[in-house]
Amino acid sequence: MTLTKTLLSTALIASLAACSGADSDLPGADESQTESAMPDSEMSMENETMSDDAMDDTAMDDSGMSETMEATRGEVMKKDIMNPDGETIGTVTLTSLGMGGTEVKVDVSGLEQGTHALHFHQTGKCEGPDFTSAGGHFNPTDKEHGFDVAGGPHAGDMENIDVGINGEGVFTVTNERVSIRSDNSDLPALLDADGAALMIHQKADDYTSQPSGAAGARVGCAVIKS
Known part of the structure; x- marks a missing residue:
């Protein structure tokens, strides 16, 4: 009888141990946690890597765009602007924009307050006092x-500039109808056989009157030659 109870007890213990072993073979919470933890870590590292790559790509794109924009800017030429008495009153800086024309930056002082016409003239001579x-x-x-006339404007026509009460001003306009020299684009070149001149007039250009917009006397002139 005692031997039978002992055998039964042993069998019961063995059975319970077997069940416990079988349960450990089933997908459990510990295995699930281990599997999810590793992908999360790898995913985090991957995201960090992608973020760095994205930043590098953005930096490269910005750099490439800047280089492209800078590549459109070519020759730069700077000339003095003289008044009718032969005194230097400022400078004009011309920058080639290729097929986009020419950027014109004017930095002047000693002018009357108000609006003044700005043009390119056909010959590179600035002999005072009238600059004819x-x-x-x-x-x-x-x-x-004129900009407001059918069949206009001249290649040398540009927007008026406004000078402040102190007689000084810095202005930048783009003339899309001229180039500095003929090898930069198909646009007419300022540096032709006799050059050209930048002219500031006493009054505003009305963009209509022929042949020069009723802009009055010539008060500033710069010779545009090589």
């Missing part, structure tokens, strides 16, 4: 004068 040596407007394509 510069000829008429730069107009190689034989257009009418």
